[in-house]
Amino acid sequence: MARVTELLINGVKYPVDVDAGASLLSVLRDDLDLTGSKYGCGEGQCGACTVLLAGTPRRSCITPVGDAARKPITTIEGLEKDGQLHPVQQAFLDEGAMQCGYCTSGMIMTAVGLLAVHPEPTDLEIAHYLEGHICRCGTYPRIIAAVRRAAKSLHEVRT
Amino acid sequence: MKTSPEIPILIEPERYELHARPTYHFGLPRRDFFKIVGGGIVVFCLPVSTFAGQEAGRTGRRPVEALPQDVSAWLHVNENGEITVYTGKVEVGQNIRTSLTQAVAEELCVAPGSVQLLMGDTDRVPFDMGTFGSRTTPTMSPQLRRAASAAREALIGLAAEAWHVDRAKLTAANGAVTDPASGRTASYGELAKGREIAQAIPAEAPLTPAAQWKIMGQPLAKVTGREIVTGRHRYPSDIKLPGMLFGKVLRPPAFGATLASLDTQKAEQIPGVTVVHDGNFVGVAAPSPRVAESALAALSATWKSPPQQPSGDELFEYLKKNAHGGDDRGSQATGSVEKGLAEASLRLKQTYTVAYIAHAPLEPRAAVAEWKDGKLSVWTGTQRPFGVRGELAEAFRLPEDHVRVVMPDMGSGYGGKHSGEAAVEAARLAQAARRPIKLVWTREEEFTWAYFRPAGVIEVSAGITSDGAITAWEFHNYNSGAAAIGTLYNIPNQRIQFHPVDSPLRQGSYRSLAATANHFARESFMDELAHLAKMDPLEFRLKNLTDTRLRAALEAAAQRFGWGQIKPQPGHGFGMAGGSDKGGYVATCAEVAVDPASRQVRVLRVVTAFDCGAVVNPDDLRNQIEGANNMGIGGALFEAIQFENGRILNPHFAQYRVPRFSDAPAVEVVLIDRKDVASSGAGETPIVGIAPAIGNAIFSATGKRLRALPMAPKGV
Numbered sequence: 001m002a003r004v005t006e007l008l009i010n011g012v013k014y015p016v017d018v019d020a021g022a023s024l025l026s027v028l029r030d031d032l033d034l035t036g037s038k039y040g041c042g043e044g045q046c047g048a049c050t051v052l053l054a055g056t057p058r059r060s061c062i063t064p065v066g067d068a069a070r071k072p073i074t075t076i077e078g079l080e081k082d083g084q085l086h087p088v089q090q091a092f093l094d095e096g097a098m099q100c101g102y103c104t105s106g107m108i109m110t111a112v113g114l115l116a117v118h119p120e121p122t123d124l125e126i127a128h129y130l131e132g133h134i135c136r137c138g139t140y141p142r143i144i145a146a147v148r149r150a151a152k153s154l155h156e157v158r159t
Numbered sequence: 160m161k162t163s164p165e166i167p168i169l170i171e172p173e174r175y176e177l178h179a180r181p182t183y184h185f186g187l188p189r190r191d192f193f194k195i196v197g198g199g200i201v202v203f204c205l206p207v208s209t210f211a212g213q214e215a216g217r218t219g220r221r222p223v224e225a226l227p228q229d230v231s232a233w234l235h236v237n238e239n240g241e242i243t244v245y246t247g248k249v250e251v252g253q254n255i256r257t258s259l260t261q262a263v264a265e266e267l268c269v270a271p272g273s274v275q276l277l278m279g280d281t282d283r284v285p286f287d288m289g290t291f292g293s294r295t296t297p298t299m300s301p302q303l304r305r306a307a308s309a310a311r312e313a314l315i316g317l318a319a320e321a322w323h324v325d326r327a328k329l330t331a332a333n334g335a336v337t338d339p340a341s342g343r344t345a346s347y348g349e350l351a352k353g354r355e356i357a358q359a360i361p362a363e364a365p366l367t368p369a370a371q372w373k374i375m376g377q378p379l380a381k382v383t384g385r386e387i388v389t390g391r392h393r394y395p396s397d398i399k400l401p402g403m404l405f406g407k408v409l410r411p412p413a414f415g416a417t418l419a420s421l422d423t424q425k426a427e428q429i430p431g432v433t434v435v436h437d438g439n440f441v442g443v444a445a446p447s448p449r450v451a452e453s454a455l456a457a458l459s460a461t462w463k464s465p466p467q468q469p470s471g472d473e474l475f476e477y478l479k480k481n482a483h484g485g486d487d488r489g490s491q492a493t494g495s496v497e498k499g500l501a502e503a504s505l506r507l508k509q510t511y512t513v514a515y516i517a518h519a520p521l522e523p524r525a526a527v528a529e530w531k532d533g534k535l536s537v538w539t540g541t542q543r544p545f546g547v548r549g550e551l552a553e554a555f556r557l558p559e560d561h562v563r564v565v566m567p568d569m570g571s572g573y574g575g576k577h578s579g580e581a582a583v584e585a586a587r588l589a590q591a592a593r594r595p596i597k598l599v600w601t602r603e604e605e606f607t608w609a610y611f612r613p614a615g616v617i618e619v620s621a622g623i624t625s626d627g628a629i630t631a632w633e634f635h636n637y638n639s640g641a642a643a644i645g646t647l648y649n650i651p652n653q654r655i656q657f658h659p660v661d662s663p664l665r666q667g668s669y670r671s672l673a674a675t676a677n678h679f680a681r682e683s684f685m686d687e688l689a690h691l692a693k694m695d696p697l698e699f700r701l702k703n704l705t706d707t708r709l710r711a712a713l714e715a716a717a718q719r720f721g722w723g724q725i726k727p728q729p730g731h732g733f734g735m736a737g738g739s740d741k742g743g744y745v746a747t748c749a750e751v752a753v754d755p756a757s758r759q760v761r762v763l764r765v766v767t768a769f770d771c772g773a774v775v776n777p778d779d780l781r782n783q784i785e786g787a788n789n790m791g792i793g794g795a796l797f798e799a800i801q802f803e804n805g806r807i808l809n810p811h812f813a814q815y816r817v818p819r820f821s822d823a824p825a826v827e828v829v830l831i832d833r834k835d836v837a838s839s840g841a842g843e844t845p846i847v848g849i850a851p852a853i854g855n856a857i858f859s860a861t862g863k864r865l866r867a868l869p870m871a872p873k874g875v
Contacts, residue, residue: 013808014177019449022449023241024413025190026447026448026449027396028421030405030447031447032447033397033399034163034310034390034392035390035394035397035399036389036390036392037395038393038394038522038570039396039523039599040521040522040523040797041600041602041811041812042602043602043811043813044601044813045813046602046813048521048814049580054266063165063440067852075390076388076389076390077389077390077391079389080389085385085388085389089388090388091387091793092384092388092529093384093385093388094381095777096378096380096384096778096782098384098387098388098781099252099253099254099382099571099786100251100252100520100521100522100568100569100570100571101252101381101383101387101388101392102252102394102520102521102570102571103521103523104387104388105387107389108388116264126820127820127821127823128820128821130820131819131820131821133819133820134521134812134817134819135521136519136520136521136571136573136790136817137571137787137790138254138784138787138788138789138823139785139786140789140818140819140820140823141785141789141823141825141826142785150242
């Protein structure tokens, strides 16, 4: 099977040596110790493993690492810049939008992807976009409020 | 109106997963203690006697005296004025790391940021039974507050001694002691420097009354929030050790199947793979999870199937048929039910059922195990680190002080992680491979090999007078459990019984235990009785209820909801339910819409009023109540484990539907902040109102009474 020898993650080139068929999530977590992306189901059903692949949210647990080679990968570890949280991260804190927090990184990554293409979503659109994510603690209304708050603060940054 | 009686907390026989274990005695010589933590002031918490009885839930039969009577937690103020709390309680998303921080900061008069909690590391914290039963807030929090108060008094004493002034003239604030007369001030660090003071909490350590709280009673953001949103927090499944290998376990095709033959040759030829075969346990260790999966696939095993086992479609019949008579632990009787029924003008009898459901914590069971110098250390997600230490000691025939269990704040549990399966498996593999092992259960394993919320059958019958007074009440719960089996309604003649059954599936605790099932049956039946009496459901409840706290909750929820003020539009319905458990009082009103074409139920709006005494952290309390309602919608409407002859048929999120964004209603929370009442836990009881409120709302919308949880997996 083809091998993947390099990944571009959060702007940094990581040398790896893995089968192209290995899951991106496993390579991130087990080979590179980037454990912010979580395993929740391994079947693309819960969203805990979500990363951005060339800016688009992808379930890393069902993405072969071969598909991610030569594309910029952004993980939760890459959002904070110089000690400054991304507005979506800050909004999750401000809204208290978590309990155990295990789903949080995946939620944040999808929200970042959503706001990049759709800067002013309605609550219904946010819910629809995040439907593939599970928060077993049931903090859904707070997550929607957090994405709404992040959209507002990103809007303020732009204007 | 009478006030709520002191209800003795029922021993909870549904904790089937907890086995009786020896009592552990913690003892750490004082000298060693300061060697480890450094100088300063240490205050030990001693469990109060009543606390022991309330957590005696393991077998339901252990006497209070058999429980540990030694140190339950301690608090250390070091020479830099930093405060560390050592407790065996664990953080699973219920947010006690934050609320206990508030409790200590309040009494010690410091900023919450200077308090650290070291939780759930069996080598470093005193024994704790486990984090369950909503016990942290009513038991651990007051103890830590007393310890903090004692530490504050000790620091004031040191300052008084140094300055030769009357201690009563000194004040403590912002981590320092001040003499207002002279203006002298000394930080806690300065006062603790060079000291080695250890003391137990004095018998009468005063606590700050809730009305004067400055840090408790206020919202405080989750203290680990930043670690979580940046992905830096290491959950149990994120732990990595040098030289670590990855493990996988071969699972039998059905519960109870035994290994008939095993060929390991192909798997063992894969470089770096170790195969472990020990009785029915077969597992592999490999340099990466991918290689471990290949090795597992390369094993060739045949299994001997066990005899035919019950299946889901015969479950409720099975539970009724196999019940062991009445269980005195959950039995209550007053007056004569026969006499009460004879006095009634209307009688009703109904049967309710609840399915097995899965906790499905988003982080499945995970463990990293390491053997070093004959000692075993395991990092794992569990609500009972000391319980898992006991399991490991037993499995490997080790003394308990040769086993260390560390519990990093985990990806939730909901009562589903009291046991240490992954820890034992990882340790067995690590023992054979002579390397640390990480083992993370797959979602399918978590759905199949963990334990479930018990299924149950509940039969209720009652009689009422023509003006709606309940004269007789009979309530039988088969298998699901005795939590909150009693009723707060005033009924002169009652017979209430819990009937245990040998469950076809492995079962155990679940958020609120059987309080969910018992409230579903009781509050659905109350709605049925109200309709029989041709009374409004709120009016009917209040007529039969004098408990002031539950009345206040029902009235508060009804008022916010607009009960009696607004009418549901066609296709919509309103329902309510109320109840009490574990010191909390809850009332929930729900509005549902039933789609005329698809018959799907949507929960549009939920109002929950909750009274758990003095509110410790209002924002987090709201979060717990919102979350409990959203989680409870799953068990109410569509979650159910399907099984057949020892196999789980729906062990994936694609087959086992859990609530998602589109299922989540607007949840309004009314907090009843009783500053005059001690705080109770709040992680569990808010969930008990949602299922009956939804069921009653579906009846209001459609005229159809649904008596089985889940009520509408495929619509009404």
